Amino acid sequence: MVESSVLQAAATQIRSDILTMAHRAGTAGAHLGGSLSLVEIMTVLYLDTMRYRIDEPDWPDRDRLILSKGHGAMAMYAAMKQAGILTNDHLKHYKQKNSPLTAHPSINLEIGVEVATGSLGQGLSYAAGACLALKKKGNLQSRYFVVLGDGECNEGQIWEAAASASHYALDNLIAVVDKNQLQYDGKTDEVLSMGDLAKKWLSFGWETRTVDGHNVEALAHALNSSNKRPLVVIAETVKGKGVSFMENKPKWHNAVLSDELYAQAQKEQVSRYATI
Numbered sequence: 001m002v003e004s005s006v007l008q009a010a011a012t013q014i015r016s017d018i019l020t021m022a023h024r025a026g027t028a029g030a031h032l033g034g035s036l037s038l039v040e041i042m043t044v045l046y047l048d049t050m051r052y053r054i055d056e057p058d059w060p061d062r063d064r065l066i067l068s069k070g071h072g073a074m075a076m077y078a079a080m081k082q083a084g085i086l087t088n089d090h091l092k093h094y095k096q097k098n099s100p101l102t103a104h105p106s107i108n109l110e111i112g113v114e115v116a117t118g119s120l121g122q123g124l125s126y127a128a129g130a131c132l133a134l135k136k137k138g139n140l141q142s143r144y145f146v147v148l149g150d151g152e153c154n155e156g157q158i159w160e161a162a163a164s165a166s167h168y169a170l171d172n173l174i175a176v177v178d179k180n181q182l183q184y185d186g187k188t189d190e191v192l193s194m195g196d197l198a199k200k201w202l203s204f205g206w207e208t209r210t211v212d213g214h215n216v217e218a219l220a221h222a223l224n225s226s227n228k229r230p231l232v233v234i235a236e237t238v239k240g241k242g243v244s245f246m247e248n249k250p251k252w253h254n255a256v257l258s259d260e261l262y263a264q265a266q267k268e269q270v271s272r273y274a275t276i
Helices: 004-024 039-049 070-083 088-092 123-137 156-167 188-192 197-203 216-224 259-274
Strands: 064-067 144-149 173-179 207-212 231-236
Touching: 004 039, 004 070, 004 088, 004 216, 004 259, 039 070, 039 144, 039 173, 039 216, 064 070, 064 123, 070 088, 123 144, 123 156, 123 173, 197 207, 197 231, 207 216, 216 231
Parallel strands: 064 144, 144 173, 173 231, 207 231
Antiparallel strands: none
């Protein structure tokens, strides 16, 4: 396991890069809230948990990632930079014409984006089918990691996929739910309450682990411990985490970051880095 201090430092830089990408996007705006809640999740996945080869993106035994909540793409791109898959130059061209870094992930096998996402609810179904195919091919090494939003769990397709994954005992499938308790229309419990998410996944036959989604050590332990059934890690997070004026504010789901607010947000990251 990578030292937690290394992961924490990387997470702080990832937050800073997300803010810079959003600021450069200008009046087009960017999905800040749900990207910032994902930071530690993406940090641990790319720097500690997933197996891949940067110089061999089609390595058969690689782990695969599906960012089903595709609007959190900035967190994925910034984590890929920390992993050495992308560069600062890539991030500078976020959302620009001909850039591979689109607002929602677009398929680009060279950088390891294997599935285009953005229409919520589809990623888990894709992964379940792919995990079954890997087993039938005799590939018992590769795993699929699927990152979901808690609001996304309103989608019925999620639960069809969950039932199928349990039925086929897909222990090579790991879901991570970014439980930040907010979605585009407001609080998740008010839009459509899913009750106790952990119990719900457990009732579908999944191994279930609930952790602080901003604690890199807890995330790494949950994601790296062995499982005998499909596994879901419910990561309890804060939307807009790390920027005081964004935390738990629905309006920052997708918004424009002004020069003044960008400077304030980055100042908070510098302060945070100094304490690590």
